[in-house]
Amino acid sequence: MLLTRRNILAGIAACAASALPFANAFAQADYPSRPVRVVVPYAAGGGTDFFARLVFAEIGKQLGQQFVIENKAGAGTNLGAEAVAKAESDGYTLLLGDTATYSTNRTLYSKLAFDPYKDFAPITLSGRFALVLLVNTDKLKAKSVQDIIAAAKQNPNAINYGTPGLGSPFHLATELLAQNAGVKLTHVPYRGAAPAVQDLVAGNINMMFIDFATARSQLSGPIQAVAVASPKEFSGLPGVPPVANDFPGFEAWAWQGIVAPAGTPPAIIAKLNEAYRRAVSQPEIRDKLTGAGIDVLQSTPEEMAAYMRSEGEKWDKVIKAANIKLE
Numbered sequence: 001m002l003l004t005r006r007n008i009l010a011g012i013a014a015c016a017a018s019a020l021p022f023a024n025a026f027a028q029a030d031y032p033s034r035p036v037r038v039v040v041p042y043a044a045g046g047g048t049d050f051f052a053r054l055v056f057a058e059i060g061k062q063l064g065q066q067f068v069i070e071n072k073a074g075a076g077t078n079l080g081a082e083a084v085a086k087a088e089s090d091g092y093t094l095l096l097g098d099t100a101t102y103s104t105n106r107t108l109y110s111k112l113a114f115d116p117y118k119d120f121a122p123i124t125l126s127g128r129f130a131l132v133l134l135v136n137t138d139k140l141k142a143k144s145v146q147d148i149i150a151a152a153k154q155n156p157n158a159i160n161y162g163t164p165g166l167g168s169p170f171h172l173a174t175e176l177l178a179q180n181a182g183v184k185l186t187h188v189p190y191r192g193a194a195p196a197v198q199d200l201v202a203g204n205i206n207m208m209f210i211d212f213a214t215a216r217s218q219l220s221g222p223i224q225a226v227a228v229a230s231p232k233e234f235s236g237l238p239g240v241p242p243v244a245n246d247f248p249g250f251e252a253w254a255w256q257g258i259v260a261p262a263g264t265p266p267a268i269i270a271k272l273n274e275a276y277r278r279a280v281s282q283p284e285i286r287d288k289l290t291g292a293g294i295d296v297l298q299s300t301p302e303e304m305a306a307y308m309r310s311e312g313e314k315w316d317k318v319i320k321a322a323n324i325k326l327e
Contacts, residue, residue: 031091031268032065038094041080041101043073047213047292048256051127052096054288058279059272067094076167076326077101078112085114089121089263091272096126098256099169103311107319108167108326116312120259122304123272125297126280127289128255131173131229132215132237133207138222140206145177145227145246148207152183160186162196162205167326170209172315173229173252175322180247211254212236213293229253236293255297255311257304269301 038056042048049071056067072080081101087093095101100108102116114120135142140159142148152159163171166189178185188205190196193214199205201223209229210218216236219225227243228234229252234242243250258276260269280286280296289296299307 029267031271032063034092035066035068036060036092036094037070038067038096039070039072039080039084040096041072041074041077041098044071047129047211047294048096048098050292051256051289051294054285055126055276055279058282058285059275062275062278063271076105076108076165078105078109078114081105081116082113084259084261085119087261089261089265091260091264091268093261094123094272095120095259096256097259099254099311099315100167102257102259102308104167104169104172104315104319105326106312107316108324110325110327116308117305119262121262121264121269122301122308123258123260123269124276124301125255125257125299125304125307126276127294127297128253129211129213129293130234130236130295131170131209131252131254132212132225132234132240133177133209133227133229133243134200134215134218135207135224135226136200136203136205136222137224139203142207143224143226144241145181145243148226149181149183149246152178152181152185156184157186159206160188162188162190162199162208164193164196164210165189165191167319167324169252169254170211171324172318173209175324176250176252176318177243177247179318179321180250209252211293216293253295257297257299257308259304273301 038052040049040052052069060067072083077097077100081095081097084093084095106112106116161174193210196208197218200208215225225237225240228237228240229243231244231251232242277298286296
């Protein structure tokens with residue numbers, strides 16, 4: 001065959017193409033070969049940040065590289081999520097997002113710069129926080145969910161409830177309760193959990209759903225836990241019934257999961273999933289997480305993807321029925 005410049009270039013291209021899968025396989029086997037950035041879409045010091053720093057420090061030890069936590073808060077986790085969605089799909093940028101990031105913001109916000117279903121490659125569900133319904137019994141004479149509902153039916157909109165923010169899991173859990181019961185409650189949104197809890201203790205609001213870690217430190221005097229949002233009684237609060245006793249099927253969590261940008265090689269996803277499982281299997285790690293009120297989760301990427309969609313469908317109905325919108 002006559003060698004021409006075109007033939008030579010075609011031969012070089014064919015050799016390069018045939019070598020590419022081997023190069024990719026080598027790169028993935030060598031992963032990680034440099035520090036990995038883990039975006040936490042909340043400020044430092046909260047439960048998500050605590051989880052990330054504890055677990056990814058252990059993952060880093062296992063994989064021989066540093067996993068650097070980057071707090072990128074704002075817009076209900078959207079700022080951090082957008083940054084990861086637009087990052088390179090090489091496994092060196094990860095996101096520890098939550099219910100809002102993966103399931104509810106797509107409905108709450110009229111414009112979103114990323115699609116949680118298309119722009120992320122799920123790695124694993126990581127944890128969830130049990131939600132507890134607290135009541136200031138000096139202001140609302142209620143010892144049960146049925147007492148609250150009876151009072152709300154007698155005086156529509158007279159009962160107010162606080163949340164750490166509009167569209168938060170705590171807000172949506174209360175809306176789900178109100179919709180199930182067919183009652184009207186008055187929402188008082190705060191900028192964070194701390195001021196909402198302070199006003200509950202002060203008697204400025206009647207009740208609120210809050211995570212177990214926060215709730216258990218407030219249980220004294222008139223502040224009482226009347227129900228939990230988990231489908232069964234929560235081990236941390238024996239004797240406190242689930243809302244599901246009154247409304248079968250009722251369930252609400254603040255949950256989290258780890259993702260990478262869409263297109264990240266499956267071998268890297270699998271390696272991170274396995275490293276995560278080993279990390280949270282360490283007794284000292286698991287004890288610290290459960291001690292902070294975190295129910296540790298593990299899943300396959302496929303299970304996380306399915307859960308994201310099922311939660312999206314569930315809360316989509318609640319959000320639209322309550323006409324909750326964020327900008």
